[in-house]
Amino acid sequence: xxxxxxxxxxxxxxxxxxxxxxxxxxxxxxxxxxxxxxxxxxxxxxxxxxxxxxxxxxxxxxxxxxxxxxxxxxxxxxxxxxxxxxxxxxxxxxxxxxxxxxxxxxxxxxxxxxxxxxxxxxxxxxxxxxxxxxxxxxxxxxxxxxxxxxxxxxxxxxxxxxxxxxxxxxxxxxxxxxxxxxxxxxxxxxxxxxxxxxxxxxxxxxxxxxxxxxxxxxxxxxxxxxxxxxxxxxxxxxxxxxxxxxxxx
Numbered sequence: 001x002x003x004x005x006x007x008x009x010x011x012x013x014x015x016x017x018x019x020x021x022x023x024x025x026x027x028x029x030x031x032x033x034x035x036x037x038x039x040x041x042x043x044x045x046x047x048x049x050x051x052x053x054x055x056x057x058x059x060x061x062x063x064x065x066x067x068x069x070x071x072x073x074x075x076x077x078x079x080x081x082x083x084x085x086x087x088x089x090x091x092x093x094x095x096x097x098x099x100x101x102x103x104x105x106x107x108x109x110x111x112x113x114x115x116x117x118x119x120x121x122x123x124x125x126x127x128x129x130x131x132x133x134x135x136x137x138x139x140x141x142x143x144x145x146x147x148x149x150x151x152x153x154x155x156x157x158x159x160x161x162x163x164x165x166x167x168x169x170x171x172x173x174x175x176x177x178x179x180x181x182x183x184x185x186x187x188x189x190x191x192x193x194x195x196x197x198x199x200x201x202x203x204x205x206x207x208x209x210x211x212x213x214x215x216x217x218x219x220x221x222x223x224x225x226x227x228x229x230x231x232x233x234x235x236x237x238x239x240x241x242x243x244x245x246x247x248x249x
Contacts, residue, residue, distance in 0.1 A: 005037060006209055013213020017055030020214070021062070021182055021221025022228075024159015026052060030210055031156065039203065045092065046196040047203045049155060051210025053193050055218035056186025062222020063179035073170065074180050078187045080141040084148020085188035089195040092153045140169035144184060151188035159185050175226060182222075 016026030034044035143165035
């Protein structure tokens with residue numbers, strides 16, 4: 001690995017850590033970069049997954065103010081994320097790489113539509129159920145577990161899927177849901193990463209460079225993301241999601 005090669009991976013790790021914390025989809029920066037440098041897809045995927053874990057930790061720490069009071073909600077959802085992440089990681093190591101390729105863009109497109117229509121749909125659901133949805137409901141746990149399966153398998157735009165699910169199943173401000181998203185996505189990455197350490201081939205030089213970069217990016221992303229208004233954040237999510245769909249197609 002040359003110095004320029006290492007510097008590029010470190011830099012894209014910073015960018016991915018920032019994007020993951022603010023919106024999600026940092027994998028769409030790191031994964032293609034690793035492929036362009038000649039790493040095998042599976043090696044690139046698992047090394048990238050492990051490398052992005054420190055970024056989610058620093059991002060969650062940066063969002064700690066907005067996480068205050070969410071413990072009773074986040075803990076059961078984190079359990080759901082853990083189960084989903086385990087299943088997704090096992091699927092990654094068991095199924096052919098093309099297994100989810102056709103449906104990933106569809107997942108992201110549906111998530112974007114749900115985010116755009118979140119307010120009217122949430123109002124309708126609240127009226128229909130007659131009570132605010134503030135806790136970890138069964139539908140929230142199921143949705144988070146399913147997003148965990150996807151995140152453990154590949155992870156690109158996992159944050160967008162999580163925000164769409166949380167926006168429809170939990171009645172709270174978008175910024176607070178975004179803080180919960182950072183924790184839940186990080187849980188999936190961490191669980192899948194532990195599995196990959198023991199049963200997959202990891203390029204530790206690549207993982208270390210991405211980890212160092214994502215750690216810095218997570219801190220920067222938390223500071224930047226909290227300054228965005230809900231409207232700006234929502235449309236930033238949509239823009240990133242559309243770019244993700246185009247790249248995956």
